[in-house]
Amino acid sequence: MTNSAPIDDVSIGGDGIRLGQFLKFAGVLESGGDVKEAIIDGYVTVNGEVDRRRGRQLQVGDIVTFEGRSVRVCP
Template sequence: MKETIHISTEYIPLGQFLKLANILESGGMIKVFLQENGVYVNDELETRRGRKLYPGDMVYVEDAGTFVVESLEEDVQK
């Protein structure tokens, strides 16, 4: 099952996204996790904390699940 994470900006860096989704708590934890494991963004392995995620991007984190980035503005339009 995919969980939707809403953002109020044009994009969100991967490191901030992992905090917002309550997957990891600190920047240090995120840095180490990405170096050792990485996550999949749109089915591509990613290890950079600064990777920009835009609405529609899909993030898979092992043992945490699949997350979809969605803009808050999209919800307002619905």
């Protein structure tokens, strides 16, 4: 499957960040409540796979997608 949408790089200034934190930090979702719902309902993918854990530790290079917008974790 080819994703024609561009991937935005978001620098986290470190080695890792939790999925819920990253979605807010990257501006993908505005509030913690929105983040929680989107993740629990299965609307967020990490590296192409649905992940329902807000606390999932992301690593540099991971790609998070929500509603067609993809963002890559960068140092």
